[in-house]
Amino acid sequence: MNVLITGGATGIGKAIAREFRRERDARIIITGRTDATLRAAAEELDIDFAVCDHADPAQISALAQTLPGDLDVIVNNAGGNIGFGRGTRAGLESVRDEWLDNYIANVLTAVLTFAELGPRLTNGGTVINIGSIAAESGAGSYGSAKAAVSSWTIGLAKSLGQRGITANVISPGFIADTEFFKGQLTAERERDLISATQNNRRGSPDDIAALALFLASPGAAHITGQTLHVNGGTFTTR
Numbered sequence: 001m002n003v004l005i006t007g008g009a010t011g012i013g014k015a016i017a018r019e020f021r022r023e024r025d026a027r028i029i030i031t032g033r034t035d036a037t038l039r040a041a042a043e044e045l046d047i048d049f050a051v052c053d054h055a056d057p058a059q060i061s062a063l064a065q066t067l068p069g070d071l072d073v074i075v076n077n078a079g080g081n082i083g084f085g086r087g088t089r090a091g092l093e094s095v096r097d098e099w100l101d102n103y104i105a106n107v108l109t110a111v112l113t114f115a116e117l118g119p120r121l122t123n124g125g126t127v128i129n130i131g132s133i134a135a136e137s138g139a140g141s142y143g144s145a146k147a148a149v150s151s152w153t154i155g156l157a158k159s160l161g162q163r164g165i166t167a168n169v170i171s172p173g174f175i176a177d178t179e180f181f182k183g184q185l186t187a188e189r190e191r192d193l194i195s196a197t198q199n200n201r202r203g204s205p206d207d208i209a210a211l212a213l214f215l216a217s218p219g220a221a222h223i224t225g226q227t228l229h230v231n232g233g234t235f236t237t238r
């Protein structure tokens, strides 16, 4: 099984890589923009890595040259809220920049990666896109971008279904122990996020990784075009 995980050196992506690593025959390739972080994670997990900015078409095309001809699993995990750490800036141009940047960081990274590498998916394979609970909570440009990921994924499920390929979104709630908050998560905000869950705990990257592995298993072959929420009940569905 060949598995590509974008943004796989830290947080949720790294946990997904570790989970797939337990499959004995899996070849796992993680990507990201930072060589040192990737190298350390790849060494720790004994997997492959490649430096690639998934917002850059040329870098994705170069990555494609180094990847196996067949891919069984593509996990589009690279992303994040580009608003964190930017500070507040005034003016319409900054509004435009923030919306475009979050769209590029969370939608186009996945769309471009799939455009280049989707044709390599084997029959029965799977695409897993990482969304966010922010899509449900009115979270501005970041939440809107993650909502777009779910909408795009429905089209993927339609176009790939005849080949037995599934496409789904895993939508995490608050997940601790990642680089997502860029050190800006206050103790008070964390308490609020935990108390919004029904089980009164932080989410962990492993909570997401377990579902990713299941979605790539034969038992999940009839699950496609879905957004699957993993948030301790902070956001509930019918």
Ligand SMILES: NC(=O)c1ccc[n+]([C@@H]2O[C@H](COP(=O)([O-])OP(=O)(O)OC[C@H]3O[C@@H](n4cnc5c(N)ncnc54)[C@H](OP(=O)(O)O)[C@@H]3O)[C@@H](O)[C@H]2O)c1
Pocket: 006, 007, 008, 009, 010, 011, 012, 013, 031, 032, 033, 034, 037, 052, 053, 054, 055, 077, 078, 079, 080, 081, 105, 109, 130, 131, 132, 133, 134, 171, 172, 173, 174, 175, 176, 178, 179, 180, 181
């Ligand atoms: N943590 C949460 O509470 C939470 C909740 C909902 C959704 N999510 C989503 O979960 C996903 C993983 O986030 P995380 O929480 O694990 O945070 P993280 O530790 O910051 O992981 C994001 C990873 O993506 C990489 N990355 C970002 N932009 C990239 C790009 N253009 N090209 C290649 N790699 C890129 C980062 O590495 P480099 O910077 O080195 O490239 C990093 O390794 C994200 O899509 C995020 O939006 C997180």
